[in-house]
Amino acid sequence: MTESKAMILGCSGLSLTSEEKALYRGERPWGFILFGRNISEASQIADLVAELRDSVGWHAPVLIDQEGGRVQRIRPPVLPRYPAGQALGDLYRRDPVLGIRAAWVMSRLHAFDLSSVGINVDCLPVLDVPVEGSSNVIGDRAYGGDPDTVIAMGRAAGDGLKAGGLLPVMKHMPGHGRGFADSHLELPVVTVSRDELETHDFPPFMAMKDELMAMTCHLVFTSIDPDNPATTSRKVIDGIIREHIGFGGLLLSDDSSMNALSGTIGERAANIIAGGCDIVLHCNGDMDEMLDVVANVPPLAGASLARANAVQAGFAAPDAADEAGLRAEFEAMFAMV
Numbered sequence: 001m002t003e004s005k006a007m008i009l010g011c012s013g014l015s016l017t018s019e020e021k022a023l024y025r026g027e028r029p030w031g032f033i034l035f036g037r038n039i040s041e042a043s044q045i046a047d048l049v050a051e052l053r054d055s056v057g058w059h060a061p062v063l064i065d066q067e068g069g070r071v072q073r074i075r076p077p078v079l080p081r082y083p084a085g086q087a088l089g090d091l092y093r094r095d096p097v098l099g100i101r102a103a104w105v106m107s108r109l110h111a112f113d114l115s116s117v118g119i120n121v122d123c124l125p126v127l128d129v130p131v132e133g134s135s136n137v138i139g140d141r142a143y144g145g146d147p148d149t150v151i152a153m154g155r156a157a158g159d160g161l162k163a164g165g166l167l168p169v170m171k172h173m174p175g176h177g178r179g180f181a182d183s184h185l186e187l188p189v190v191t192v193s194r195d196e197l198e199t200h201d202f203p204p205f206m207a208m209k210d211e212l213m214a215m216t217c218h219l220v221f222t223s224i225d226p227d228n229p230a231t232t233s234r235k236v237i238d239g240i241i242r243e244h245i246g247f248g249g250l251l252l253s254d255d256s257s258m259n260a261l262s263g264t265i266g267e268r269a270a271n272i273i274a275g276g277c278d279i280v281l282h283c284n285g286d287m288d289e290m291l292d293v294v295a296n297v298p299p300l301a302g303a304s305l306a307r308a309n310a311v312q313a314g315f316a317a318p319d320a321a322d323e324a325g326l327r328a329e330f331e332a333m334f335a336m337v
Contacts, residue, residue, distance in 0.1 A: 031061035049118035089143035103156035111164020165318035172217035175201030218260035237276035
């Protein structure tokens with residue numbers, strides 16, 4: 001593996017342009033992320049994933065947000081539609097054993113689906129714990145409104161992915177559940193005390209702190225750092241994510257093109273690295289923006305490189321499993337609802 005830069009990039013369409021191939025070859029992103037605009041059919045997805053890896057010359061991580069519900073990038077007819085996290089949480093509240101099993105099985109099915117086209121990272125589980133009145137940007141993506149439910153379901157979801165040979169990315173650390181604005185559009189500000197955050201928002205991330213990857217949230221926590229969103233805040237990343245939560249894995253920013261962040265795309269990228277994130281995530285595939293990102297992101301080095309190498313070492317062969325049996329079991333779980 002050649003030296004990679006501390007970034008994950010998107011691409012614009014169903015296959016790579018010559019300009020994209022040249023950019024990736026020259027600038028060596030550590031990984032890639034796919035969205036709906038990159039999806040038409042299974043063979044096309046597999047070809048695109050292979051093109052992305054060929055452009056950097058190694059088996060780079062390829063990520064996707066395949067949660068179920070509203071956030072499912074590969075949809076019918078290519079892949080089945082899966083329920084949102086809240087539907088799984090509803091099962092858990094009725095029958096905890098069944099709910100945990102459903103979360104595991106759904107993730108194991110995601111792993112079958114995604115590994116068949118070469119994708120090896122799913123940005124799941126959503127560990128945010130929403131409060132009454134918070135923005136619908138999380139909403140039914142969350143397993144529930146209490147930390148215990150989110151912990152139980154999040155663990156099962158992460159374990160199901162790993163059983164299938166994929167790696168999970170916990171999101172959105174240290175918690176997007178109190179965002180009263182959509183961070184894609186504007187900057188949410190959270191004004192509750194640190195004690196309240198430690199009781200309600202941080203526990204799911206603490207429970208899963210040994211996972212290899214997590215993604216930040218673009219929220220300001222005024223009790224910790226009134227001046228900077230978590231993604232660019234040394235106080236949040238060092239003091240909360242690394243020290244209080246105890247997360248030692250690879251920390252990705254949420255998408256750097258979201259409007260909660262200020263400055264040019266290049267300034268955002270520089271601020272993300274300066275704030276303590278290991279990886280800048282840039283999703284929209286816009287060439288001018290990507291050029292601005294690559295100009296402001298360093299090669300992976302030091303602790304960040306060690307964490308990235310731990311991710312590479314963390315990929316494992318899938319456990320044996322009966323795909324048809326698991327699909328039938330999952331359908332039966334939701335037929336009962």
